[in-house]
Amino acid sequence: MTRYAFDADRAALIAIWATGRGDLAHLVAPLPSSATTDQATDLASNLTTLSRFQWRTYTHPASAAGDPGVPESEAWRRAEERGNFEEVEAGLCNPHLPTEEGLLVSYSGVVESAHRIGRVLHAIGDSALCDAIVAEVRAEQGAIESAERGDLSGRARQAVELSRPDVSPAQVHAADALLRADPLGAIELFTEIDPASASVAAAHWLYAAAEVAGEAAEVPTTDVVAEAEGVESLHVETPTLVLERLAAGDTPTEVVLDLIAEAMAVGEGRISAPWDFVARVAEIEAQAHRFGVDADTRQTMLTGFRISRLDPARPALDLLEDLLDGIRGCLLLYSAHIDADDVVSQFIADIRVEADADPEDLF
Known part of the structure; x- marks a missing residue:
């Protein structure tokens, strides 16, 4: 996933991602003088969280969890979260704001992260910064879509450090x-x-x-x-x-x-397979009994079990x-x-x- 940070020396937001040979960084946007340090770090933190939730749809694809057509199944939930990419831009530009009745919070990690970013942008109130963040999030989503297609060029290369129970x-x-x-x-x-x-x-x-x-x-x-x-x-x-x-x-x-x-x-x-786990432990116990090992050796055998x-x-x-x-x-x-x-x-x-x-x- 992409991590975001506030560069206090340059008063700017930067993005960092892995490539398999070290990390790359780029300037997302300078921050206006009206933005406080807390707002800057909140923006970086929430962008990182959004990236984490979005890349999770890559590392946890619906295809690896069964039939996404079964309502309320794990595969269905994963497919729904992947589909929530379409809701992100609306959250960035028109976030849910607190009212006298409270604050509307989404169950979706992707959607709620977008609204949290949107609320920080609303508080800062700079249209150029908002446009830059929208462009940044589009680029991140584009990288995920490329990785899903098996194209790891450019920003999608960060997928080389991720594990996924699916292959291209x-x-x-x-x-x-x-x-x-x-x-x-x-x-x-x-x-x-x-x-x-x-x-x-x-x-x-x-x-x-x-x-x-x-x-x-x-x-x-x-x-x-x-x-x-x-x-x-x-x-x-x-x-x-x-x-x-x-x-x-x-x-x-x-x-x-x-x-x-x-x-x-x-x-x-x-x-994932509890009975297989039990059987593997039982095999260690059986070997210890078969060879009549002492208590210390038996403990060593069990300690080495992964x-x-x-x-x-x-x-x-x-x-x-x-x-x-x-x-x-x-x-x-x-x-x-x-x-x-x-x-x-x-x-x-x-x-x-x-x-x-x-x-x-x-x-």
Whole structure:
């Protein structure tokens, strides 16, 4: 999302957003001398809140929650909030103002944030500032609409740092092309592609890499990353789970979206599959009992248990990093068993052949 701040030295409002390589900033508008510091910071705060609610419609699309045609369902509420973009400009220009009967407050985070901005603008009373804020909000909404289409150019690039339980086919194919050029992972995967879509392509290439490395080392495809961890420290759990599910017939999209949705639920204080959580804890208890470990070891096993396999604060990026680490692990294992003048080039050539010979259904 875009964050807004009051630059007291320049008496101006500025906007800041992430790009995957650091933040960009631009001048939204100078503030009139009549605006107080409190009004300036209120304006910045409420613009930030509006951006947060609007980008939430991107990270929590109706398509990921079921049928939006079912009234009062979660998908319906998400679709309604996305539709409230059309109400924003009216809130900015003609906000609800306090009356003797009180103040009308909207249940919609998007709509109410717009009215709060509008009330600050009304108090400042500067038409040029109001026009600038309207133009700024239009630009922000345009960025979200571009991201929804899979176009992360310009201001929409901030989506590269957001997690979304949905993917863009265009972005998946763009990521697939980047990985074909460099299966070990180019920086553009983090700066030009949304991380969920990039993870789908990375899962596909991880499986091809694991098949190649597994054949060279004579170990099952699903055990490749765990085997490579003996060569160098790697992230094992998530890549191995992905390989197991792909080997069982799931598509990369299914696996990626399940993992991201699980972590996003944990980040919101929920467990998406409570019985699966209980079963995982029970398995730890069963292992402790089976091997007769002492109380301290059992406690260590339970302490190491993760409710979410991914970082709930950045699940899609965490997954992408783990998958690329898994591909690197495949290279390590491959290198230990292949005699070639240029092992890296041979590895890349082999997994390209494997990916072409046995293409995964990405979706």
